[in-house]
Amino acid sequence: MLGRSANGIFWLFRNLERAENTARLIEAGFRMALTRDARDASDEWRSVIVTLGLRATYEAKFGNDYAGPNVINFILRDRDNPGNVLAMCELARTNARMVRAGITREVWESVNDSWLRMRELLARPVTETRLGDVLDTLRRQSTQVRGAMEGTMLRNEIYNFARIGSFIERADNTARILDVKYYVLLPSISYVGSSLDNVQWENVLRSLAGERAYRWLNAGRMEARGIAEFLILDSRFPRSLAFCYGKLRSNLAHLAREYGGEMAAHAILQEADCDLHNTTIDAIFEQGLHEYIAQFISRNTRLANQIQHDYRFID
Amino acid sequence: MNNASPSSYDEMFDADGSVRPAYRGYSEWYGNQPADLLRRKGTEAEAFFRRTGITFNVYGSEDAEERLIPFDMVPRIITAQQWRRLSRGIEQRVRALNAFLHDLYHRQEIVRSGRLPARLLEKNPAFLPQMVGFTPPGGVYTHIVGIDLVRTGEDDFMVLEDNARTPSGVSYMLENRETMMAMFPELFTRVRVREVSDYPRRLARSLAACLPNCLPPAARGHQPVVAVLTPGIYNSAYFEHAFLADQMGAELVEGSDLRIENGRIAMRPTQGYTPIDVLYRRVDDDYLDPLTFKPESQLGVSGIMDVYRAGGITIANAPGTGIADDKAIYSFMPEIVEFYTGEKPILPNVPTWRCSEPEALKYVLEHLSELVVKEVHGSGGYGMLIGPTSSKKEIAAFAAKLAARPHNYIAQPTLSLSTVPILGRAGLTPRHVDLRPFVLVSPGGIDITPGGLTRVALKKGSLVVNSSQGGGTKDSWVLDD
Secondary structure: OEHHHHHHHHHHHHHHHHHHHHHHHHHHHHHHHHOOOHHHHHHHHHHHHHHOOOHHHHHHHHOOOOOHHHHHHHHHOOOOOOOOHHHHHHHHHHHHHHOHHHOOHHHHHHHHHHHHHHHHHOOOOOOHHHHHHHHHHHHHHHHHHHHHHHHHOOOOHHHHHHHHHHHHHHHHHHHHHHHHHHHHHHHHHHHOOOHHHHHHHHHHHHHOOOHHHHHHHHOOOOOHHHHHHHHHHOOOOOOOHHHHHHHHHHHHHHHHHHHOOOOHHHHHHHHHHHHHHHOOHHHHHHHOHHHHHHHHHHHHHHHHHHHHHHOOOOO | OOOOOOOOOEOOEOOOOOEOHHHHHHHHHHHOOOHHHHHHHHHHHHHHHHHHOOOEEOOOOOOOOEEOOOEEEEEEEEOHHHHHHHHHHHHHHHHHHHHHHHHHOOOOHHHHOOOOOHHHOOOOOOOOHHHOOOOOHHHOOOOEEEEEEEEEEOOEEEEEEEEOOOOOOHHHHHHHHHHHHHHOHHHHHHOOEOOOOOHHHHHHHHHHOOOOOOOOHHHHHOOOOEEEEOOOOOOOOHHHHHHHHHHHOOEEEOHHHEEEEOOEEEEOEOOOOEEOOEEEEOOOHHHHOOOOOOOOOOOOOOOHHHHHHOOOOEEEOOOOHHHHHOHHHHOOHHHHHHHHHOOOOOOOEOOOEEOOOHHHHHHHHHOHHHEEEEEOOOOOOOOOEEHHHOOHHHHHHHHHHHHHOHHHEEEEEOOOOOEEEEEEOOEEEEEEEEEEOEEEEEOOEEEEOOOOEEEEEOOOOOOOOOHHHOEEEEEEEEEOO
16 A cells, blocks of 8 residues: 555545534534523634634634624635635545545445535535534435445555544544533533533533433433543543544554554554553543643644654655 | 438438347337436436546646536447457557557668658657667557547448557446446346456456566566556546556556666555556656656656666556557558558548648648648647638638648548437437547457447537547447347
8 A cells, every 4th residue: 555545545534534523513512502692602603613723713704703604604614714624525535536546436435425415515605594404414424434434445454544544533523622612611610510511511422422322321410520531531432532542552553463563653552542541530630631631632643643654644 | 510411320220210230129128218217317327427436627627627528328339240340450450550669669661661751750759769679578569559430331430540658438438338237227138238347357467468577487476566657636537547446456656656666666655665567657658757758747757767678667558659649650550550460451541631741731721621630649639620610710720720830730531420329308319429449458469348438429410529529428339149
């Protein structure tokens, strides 16, 4: 497999994962905004923009006006936001075209189909009425790509680079959502048990597709520490940091076997993985959740860069 | 000229409107299909092509929009008997092309014998001095050839053009068949059509049969490393490059993935370097090696020509094959075929005036309104004049260009190309077609896939079938005996 193709497949899956996660974030934000008065709704949308790291670009265009339709369209399709969802779908597709000979027809067609549909749905501004349909399509398309991949791809290096792209991105997304939301929620921690608080925390879970799993595991109790523990350390939950790193460990181990040796990336992974295994939620809170997550995100980025370097993604 | 032209031969219906034998099976089936079903299938086919990504990029179009080549659902059908004669003619021609290339780059017997003027080679950019005295691995120059055929009557097939450089379109041949089988499976149980789908396997086998000289005979058991070299995702035929690499199980590479390692051309995988044995390049000669040809090229590999000449790699097609499909050479093809095969050509050329010859130029200038005039080095239907459909002003402007550089042009009569019906709004309606069969050459012999790519001019009366000029394609059937 060419280094250039490894790069292509890695970014194909990073972009798909990012588009899907963005859809969930908007969905959760939208739900919150609907149940709030105008000012609180703005706060909610602001926090979505902050989570996506878009505050500066957004405010350059709209100032402090966080009206729902502005935010939605800015994230989904605005050309002033180079990282809009349509651009992610397009990047995913361009990468898929580049590695066309390395993926199956099923995977290529589902990526291409997904781009064709998003391009059509996002050709005009998205109203709140159409939003549900757009987000729903986006989520379903990701599921389809994943299914095509699961069912048709050979479990070789190509597959492993694809998975590495997905899990690096997913871990980054979960960490960011947790970080931003935690800050927003900080003042309310003292009101544990109030109904607002419950809704807020449920929203964090919803943006990570984890509300059902968490409720099921905790008999419906919403509690900051429990949720943080679930999102960071519970390796049963597929969007938790521990789960993502468990997957990364096995994907990187596969590469080490296939290439007959470990690289610098393996050492970084080892260190991160060890941390996730040996810590407890109490220790994390003691260190400070924000500090812990900031450290995690920076190491996650370092791991991604090291993988790109070790496997010669770029000449 | 329009389709009312009584002289056009229609391949489906004879002059009385009865169905010709080749189309009988199809016609019976067609008669039983509700009209709206076929139309609905048309929309389905388009969605299928879009989803599959069978698109081409249009040069110079601002938004780099990818377009579909329109697909028409009425197949173009050739009988087994017609095909036998065509394949004999094609094989003869391709054999001659390879012998001709070998001769041009060695002793040039054909020039010495006076059958081909030496001036056609002098200053001809398609003739590569770097290839003189060098014999490609296995003696094969054109591993892949596309022969463009036109038809004017029951048994009148002529060669319009030879494509000996990097002929494209084979992915359409394959995908058109896939589409037809997906949409009308029952049709294929009624009419026995010869298979085309093993083309990629045959291509892979054919390429692998031309191992570079650096591999010792002991390497015979070694699985050859084949790669497809593409200019990249913005090339108009990128889909085809990726498609063929995928189907052959070969690596799809760009110039930037390659470098010289120990006298071989090697790819840069995630670890180490992998030498390539056979490179199926879809990059033109000019861009292949910046050290030898265009220095600004980013699409090729620096030094690949040296490696090639030292026996470190096989390049398919060999550099310098363009001289054989040069339009100035084309008019000599009947002599060329006879010279190397000792036989009369089975497939004739289209009559051609070489404007470089004063007599011919005089005739052409006097008859521009009846002729098709082409640039010697042009392709894709650009820069040509179609006399009968051009205005007086266009003809006058072209005459001036022609008179200024006569050696740059050839002229041919406006042929009354055969028609095959397309499915229009009001049912079947005739349109002009051509046919490009694909031919594989290896030391083991010549292999012709039964059928090829039928291109169809979708505009009523139009004779221009090029996709860049609004042409479409059809599935091409060769009937089984």
